[in-house]
Amino acid sequence: MTTERRCYLTTPIYYVNDKPHIGHAYTSLATDVLARWKRMSGYQVHFLTGTDEHGQKVEKAAEARGMDPQAFTDQVSQAFRDLAVTMNFSNDDFIRTTEERHKEACVALWKRLEEKGEIYLGAYEGWYAVRDEAFYGPDEITEKDGQKFAPTGAPVEWVREPSYFFRLGAWQERLLEFYDANPDFIAPQTRRNEVVSFVKSGLSDLSISRTSFKWGVKVPGDEAHVMYVWVDALTNYITALGYPDENAALWKFWPADVHFVGKDILRFHTIYWPALLMAAGLPTPKRVFAHGWWTNEGQKISKSLGNVIDPVALVEQYGLDPVRFFLLREVPFGNDGDFSRKSLVQRLNSELANDLGNLAQRTLSLIQKNCEGLLPTTGEPDPADAELLDAAAALPGRVDEALNRQAFHEALERIQAVSRLGNAWIDAQKPWSLKKTDLVRMASVLRHLHTALRALATVLQPFMPDTMERMLDQLAVPADARTLDALAVPLPDGTPLPPPSPLFQKILDDAV
Template identity: 80%
Template sequence: MTSERRFYLTTPIYYVNDKPHIGHAYTSLAADVLARWKRLSGHEVFFLTGTDEHGQKVEKAAEAKGLDPQSFTDQVSQAFRDLAMRMNYSNDAFIRTTEERHKDACAALWKRLEERGQIYLGHYEGWYAVRDEAFYGPDEITDKDGQKFAPTGAPVEWVREPSYFFRLSEWQDRLLAFYDANPDFIAPASRRNEVISFVKGGLNDLSISRTSFRWGVKVPGDEAHVMYVWLDALTNYITALGYPDENASLWKFWPADVHFVGKDILRFHAIYWPAFLMAADLPTPKRVFAHGWWTNEGQKISKSLGNVIDPLALVEEFGLDPVRFFLLREVPFGQDGDFQRKALVGRLNGELADALGNLANRTLSLLQRNCEGRLPEPAAVTSEADREFVALAGHAELSAAVGGLLDQQKFDAALAQVFAAIREANGYITREQPWALKKTDPERMRVVLRTLHDALRVFATLLQPFMPDTMAKLLDQLAVPAEARGLEALATPLPGGTPLPPPSPLFQKIQGEPA
């Protein structure tokens, strides 16, 4: 298989200082949908997620719980594994930065940078935010009631300690040239502009080790130091592929096709990471996509307000696939979004139950009653109505449109494209009235029902990445064999006479909620 048919995508590795929330679920969901789409398209896919378990913040969180850091991270990391399983993510691997293979990879990258003259010993003095595990320049610090704060709102403290430095300042011009040569490297465009503006403002050498705490990867040859948590964390993306063994079976997937990240960690992925890689003479990832944040009913989400959204509680209440659908349908990926219950209920009742669910149930029930529960022969498109409908809901056109949008991470627009076709299908069945055609033109009735069945097969196939369980159920009801559920299989019609199982509802409407 050529590299063009391979696809490597990652979530951030999630910081284990607290339990998973809606933001974690959202990032991983986007990666999962794209991974599933690429597999449907015939790609060989490697999809990675995991947990970031080192650093001062974790050390302090463990201490607050009365646990040693390893026991603490074992517990919290498992919560992220459980989230991935409950949300039905299809990740191929789950990495933890406390694994020995990862420590070995970090040491190898450090030595490679050191050999190339990119690391030197000095001392760090400046503002540091434990919450962000990040250093900030004086121009980024604000003062409120005598307390200093980072741009993120995290409190900062003045730190002075011995430190190894990475020569980041040497990479300023080369990074700007890299962004210019790779305009799609940072997305969306607004984030790209932010990063370029920051780099043009000047880059200082980066402190990449600490001596004031112990919970981290030891610096090779100087164990008084632990590696800066971001050098450690970013390396996970190559650890999982076997680095430093560039003959490992998974190394063929590097460079990554897309790193999905929250906008708060874009700087680390779009500045530090490519600089580390270029300095180590390793290929850079092709794309970093930074999504926005969720608010809850118009309010900023925070533990102090008690409005943190638990994704597993949402799944328990509304069902897994409706929640997966809603999170990527409601807001353009890359923008901030507001979670509202009435919006979720509206999408579930309107688009899922009424538009798609009702279309499937009407079509399949009519096939049961009027075609002896068997699929009619493939329809010859003869009428103008059929031609117009097939042009909108045909597999080639719709697949290409959805694939193009997903390649740009426009998940909401891809779903909108499919649901526009579903609305057309509902208009088609209403106009053609196959229930009335049984008496007046039974042959025309069979053409209409076969055309609708073919369209439903297209919709169910294309929606599998978003709602895998429910679309598997619909494809079962459409009698599509398991081996014929990829995109290429849509070009081969199902044979006429195929027996169809009795239909059952796909979605349950939510009653009694405000509209």
Template identity: 75%
Template sequence: MGALTAISDVKAVTTSSYITTPIYYVNDKPHVGHAYSTLAADVLARWRRLQGRRVYFLTGTDEHGQKVEKAAQDAGMDPQAFTDKVSQSFRDLTATMGFSNDGFIRTTEERHKRACQALWTKLVENDEIYLGAYEGWYAVRDEAFYGPDELVERDGVKYAPSGAPVEWVKEPSYFFRLSNWADKLLAYYDANPDFILPASRRNEVVAFVKSGLSDLSISRTSFTWGVKVPGDDAHVMYVWIDALTNYITALGYPDEAAPEWQLWPAEVHFVGKDILRFHAIYWPAFLLAAGLPAPKRVFAHGWWTNEGQKISKSLGNVIDPVALVEEFGLDPLRYFLLREVPFGQDGDFSRSALVNRLNGELANALGNLANRTLSLIQRNADAVLPEATAPTEADAALAAQVAALPGVVGAHLDRQEFHLALEAIMAAVRDANGYITVAAPWALKKTDPARGLAVLRHLHDALRVFATLLQPFMPGTMAKLLDQLGLPEAARGLDALSTKLPGGLALPPPEPLFRKIEQAA
């Protein structure tokens, strides 16, 4: 097609990339929201590897705090045994969803306790922590305090904005001097305008910080399931300083000579919008107060509803990603979750929408394009790849679109615009289907066989680009397509797109890539 040699803006790089998910509470089994966060991180990590970067992709579980202690009691289990069991279910999800994480952190690990205590000690040395007493409205479920103006009362019970009941708590507590950090955080946001994405979330955080910050309670004496405060065993660290520290624990902190430490600061922390405040305010304040760099970006994604209803255990409509994989296949589910909804916005999970994406875009558009092209090569080109030819005027539009595609997709993924990256690829797939219909290579075998082979080669080149770019989203299926296209393992990175495949390469018979789903009437 001439497109592959024109791709000059996608080059292998040697820089590193540290990408994280939130660490997940072990008070219940994983659901589609957990899969969604980790999928986004997985796709970006796979893309960075395609670029030739050194990548460390971390996920894990948050295992301390009053909420976990209570869940263990309700299950009649010791907290450590309970967290061991539930944490394993999150490890199992990484395998089920095909995630490529390099590390899995648990906050009950000894290395994490050491890191938390080292960070705490550094903050004490820098006069950022003091002992006081706290009283206020506290929600155990949210592990957060709320102001009186944030509460609603029903039937004599006060509730947080999240719907969690609150109780009045008074206890001694260590505090972090967060009130000193408002101006410094605002300056950091100004200097790093893409630190918080999407922009709507950034605006929320900036407005919150401008309204004034109070010092932050960072320890508890009302329960014991947590990391002990150095020098004061009566206190355990509040979950947010404990949980957030996981991101540097995994890189070897406090040993700044550790091999992985050079990966800090993180390129992106992926989080749900409900925990953005902790990641975009508390976490950079802790780090900067300790003399450490803040992460480069915190991206807050939205929530899923189920067929228009809020997801909740009481409604019995929690979406089980394992069941969806079994029903629809792994790669169609991965594709759908990042294709259906603009990343950063709330979205509604609909089975019919998933089926429509699978049947329409994957099976009919991409799958049929691959099968038609490769079947014609089998029949009309003796099952070998035709020689590359320069595009004619009729080929030029698709050739230019395909040539630009890696750069377009890369720019979207740099901003975590997964839906736009997929839309750009699928727009090119649609145009390639239009091209094959107009060019009709099946008819050219009799009238102009040389032109017919040229058309098939242009289509093969386009499919190579599509399959290469879709690897992070659908790794298993795209590996099959790249096999059918005759691509060796060494030629599946972005930098390899600038090298044309030699004509005469033997290609295997194609096999269907996607299984269409019949919808009930």
């Protein structure tokens, strides 16, 4: 009897104080690719994204536009839903923290923590950054021109108000033990080292309510307080699975396999979140992966510089699948990276148009021309075939290994290596010459190239779903034979192949 294989993947829920940018698209794209890969691998997958809609920053942003906070969040949240459609993300749910199901989950978690003695009423006094919705210790504050700043560069203000506290300090040693017992919980390694070092330096109890504004989830039994936005936000991951009903159909997906986050919110996900869950007696996520930030042509991205990268505009200019490919190909996931249009155009022209597109067009055109458009039969084995066929057969396992480490760039390099090998192999075998001397060998060579192309198109589906659907159509692979397991079953000899058409157009960009 086989057990069900499940996988729960989440993006952070995106803060609705402004419209989506390249960073949001990047995190969700990584999550989408892994979700699609796991589905192809036979897993039941639940992929969650959504929007974080409470807090002082949202309240202020709504005020600045002369809008009611709910109307404002409705508008901006829709922009994130639209981005998911534009980028062809395959999320199973889209959660908003203003939904009733979420407020109920927050209240239930709060009450559970309260019953366990993990929350107490006190007063908060210290530095608070509205932009980060975060508190900072005195040793983290810097001063310039009379203004004090958090380590993120956000201005801070001195706050004193009544507050409920979570006994985070009591979890310091248990968190360190948890990190030791779960070395893969935080990735990449550099981020893990940062978190462990921070926790070892000492944890104070965490202020988890505010009275200075009203836009948030009310604290049960004391509605003068709203919950600290991060307690509210982090709870979304269990709200979406039906919490507090641990008999809900989706609860079987908890704990999350990977929370994908930007490095700026790592502390909340790897310190506050596991501590809150352990304190509530709930399982902790298996992994939190923090990716880096993009710069734009070497400059830090900021609204004041006017160099924010709009993912929708990129897609309109270069096409959806090429943009999806580039974002995960260009930079090791986890590192900071620079967005350059020159790099995008060069990579798309060389790796997609020249390597993969050219290999597919040459092979399929030769089959049309020399095999009457029918999938050729393999002749006698030849020692020269092993290199290409072995590389194609090993590709799913090699891609799986990289994606399970969230090494998207490595997965794509392994795929590209087989694409390059295919082009070198077709040049070495010269099927166009074999037509005059050995028709059986020509057919065999073209069949092996078809086999390699099928493997390439299959493993690239999560990265470029629409284009690889077209490629698999051209290879005459049935819709129900596009999973990883199906690669083990060859297509019947003589299968009719449709006439090929180019998969990628070279980009001629005058600006580049």
